[in-house]
Each structure stands twice: as C-alpha cells, then as structure tokens.
Amino acid sequence: MIVNAIILILIGSSAFFFGVGTLGLIRMPDTYTRxxxxxxxxxxxxxxxxxxxxxxxxxxxxxxxxxxxxxxxxITNPTAAHIIAKAKYHSEKKEELQK
Amino acid sequence: MMETxxxxxxxxxxxxxFVCLYRAYAGPTAADRVVAIDVISTKIAVLIAFLAIQxxxxxxxxxxxxxxxxxxIATIAVSKYLEKGKLY
Amino acid sequence: xxxxxxxxxxxxVLLFLFWIILSQQFTxxxxxxxxxxxxxxxxxxxxxxxxxxxxxxxxxxKIVLFVKFIFVMLIEILKSNxxxxxxxxxxxxxxxxxxxxxxxxxxxxxxxxxxGNSVTLTPGTLTVDIDEEGFLVHALTKEAAEGLEGSIIEExxxxxxxx
Numbered sequence: 558m559i560v561n562a563i564i565l566i567l568i569g570s571s572a573f574f575f576g577v578g579t580l581g582l583i584r585m586p587d588t589y590t591r592x593x594x595x596x597x598x599x600x601x602x603x604x605x606x607x608x609x610x611x612x613x614x615x616x617x618x619x620x621x622x623x624x625x626x627x628x629x630x631x632i633t634n635p636t637a638a639h640i641i642a643k644a645k646y647h648s649e650k651k652e653e654l655q656k
Numbered sequence: 657m658m659e660t661x662x663x664x665x666x667x668x669x670x671x672x673x674f675v676c677l678y679r680a681y682a683g684p685t686a687a688d689r690v691v692a693i694d695v696i697s698t699k700i701a702v703l704i705a706f707l708a709i710q711x712x713x714x715x716x717x718x719x720x721x722x723x724x725x726x727x728x729i730a731t732i733a734v735s736k737y738l739e740k741g742k743l744y
Numbered sequence: 745x746x747x748x749x750x751x752x753x754x755x756x757v758l759l760f761l762f763w764i765i766l767s768q769q770f771t772x773x774x775x776x777x778x779x780x781x782x783x784x785x786x787x788x789x790x791x792x793x794x795x796x797x798x799x800x801x802x803x804x805x806k807i808v809l810f811v812k813f814i815f816v817m818l819i820e821i822l823k824s825n826x827x828x829x830x831x832x833x834x835x836x837x838x839x840x841x842x843x844x845x846x847x848x849x850x851x852x853x854x855x856x857x858x859x860g861n862s863v864t865l866t867p868g869t870l871t872v873d874i875d876e877e878g879f880l881v882h883a884l885t886k887e888a889a890e891g892l893e894g895s896i897i898e899e900x901x902x903x904x905x906x907x
Contacts, residue, residue, distance in 0.1 A: 568665050574825055579672040581832040582679050582695060588687045589882045590841055593870055594828055595695045601825045606702050610709060613658060618768055622717045623705055626724060630698060633728040635864035637694055642872045644735035645687040
C-alpha cells in the first residue's frame, strides 16, 4: 500500500515535470531559454519515472538496469545541452564575422 | 491497478512527444530542432523502459539503455555538423 | 608506468562489473568472454581513458567525497526544476536572459566536466563555452547570474581537485 503510494507520487511528479519541460519548449522565446526548460525538467522527469519503475519491480535485475539508465541519462543530458549551445553560439559568431 | 497508471503515463508521454514534434517542425533555427529531437529521444528511452514492464519482456530495458546512447550520439553528430560543417 | 596499470585495473573492474550486470549470470564461459571483450575495448579506446593526471577520482577518499557531492547535486536539481516550473507556468514569463563570463578555471579536465555539467543542472544557468580563461554561462534571470559566485558546487569541485 505504502509502496503504491510512493510509486503514484513519483509517477505524478515525473509527469508534471515532463509537462513543464514540454510547455517550456513551446512557450520560451529563443533557443537558449528553451534549452533551460527542456534540459532540466527532462533530466528530473526521466529520473523520477525510472525510479518509480525500480521501486515497482523491487530488488531485481530490472531495477538495477533502470538505475544504470538513470545514471546514463543524468550524465549525457547536460552534456548534450552544452554541445548544442556551443554549436549554436559558434555558428552565430561565424555568421557575424562574415557580415 | 498499477498497470493502468503506467498505461496512462505512457499515453501522456506520447502526447507530450507530439507537442515537442511541433517545435521540431516549426523551430526557426536548426538548433531548436536538435533540442526538440533530443527531448523526444530521452522520452522514448523512458517509454521503452515502461513497455518492458507493461509487456513483461525484461530484455526491453536493454533496448532503453541502447536507445539513450543512440540519442546522445545523434545529438552530438548533428551539433558537430552545425558547428563545423563537417563530421570529422 | 605505474599510473597506466592503475588506470587499466580501475577501468577493467568497472567495465567487467557492467558486463556481469548485463549478462545476469556468472559462469566461467561468461567471465572469460567478458574479460576478452573488456580487454579489446580498453585497447581500442586507449586514448579516451582518464589517467590519474586528468582526474583525482582514483583514491577512495575522493570517491566518498564524490558520492556526497551527488547528494548535494540532487537537492540543487530539485530546486532548479521548481524554479523553472514556476517561471514556465507564470503567465507573464519573467525572464531576462544574458551571457555571463565566469572567470574560474580548473586544472584537470574531469573537474572541468563536472563543474560544467553541474552548472547546467543548477538553477537558471547553462554552460555554453569553455576556454582557457573560464566558462561562458547563459543565465535565465539576474539572480541566477549573481548566485553563481562562491556557490556550494564550486567549493566541492575545489575540494575534489585538491591533492
């Protein structure tokens, strides 16, 4: 019963953060601010959802593997955001130089 | 009961994915499109992990791990192309 | 030479553990195949492995500190998500984006990576570029840009870097 409540809370907050990330992606005015919304909310949303999965399946291979997926997503997501921002920044600078 | 909640969550993820797809379609610059595709690939990785529970196939969670890696590499490749105009 | 052996043994244990988790059982055949595969992978990606000159995470004390750092980061991530949620859900969208140059630099590459990624995950900031002088950071609001000076993350990364 308590486990079910924990899973419900985790899934609910994960859905909330995924929704906020998507809304930010649509509402924000330029690329960098969109990246703020999407990166942070997606990272936490994915973490909470997979944590709910790990709690649901108890001590099994699925929970160990979903923890590995969480670690992987939490390392790669900020890195990917940084690389996109860097690419955008440098290509903008190049265009300014050409003018 | 939990299966119903998971099913609802999967449907919710699918709907938000289509909303992100609007940004990939409309985004004024290429970087916006890359951000949208990156978000979608993270969501698909989570969705595959939930499908593993929903269908009872444990090996699907490996697919989620590999999909997360592929999304990361695709993002890096496209950003590198945007920055330098070539991939190497 | 001693550094090399340290690096290789560290990575061997890490990758072998990952192999055992993926294969879900432990027999002699699996162990042999895994050892061969791990050896080939390390040979192929020799230049990508972190050596003790690039990271300080090879000593046990630093690993304990790193685990503590992860828990501090979790709280920061929760705070930053709450802040972004408040901004996105408010109808007037109260943002004032700007670029800030943070003149801080770390000697080891691994610490630069940790600091850059932590800045991306903390409230209202996003790492854009890294060069010799410091980090170029995009801030969502004015308070976020000011809050970057003397933050708890910088303190931790300095502690990680210290010998």
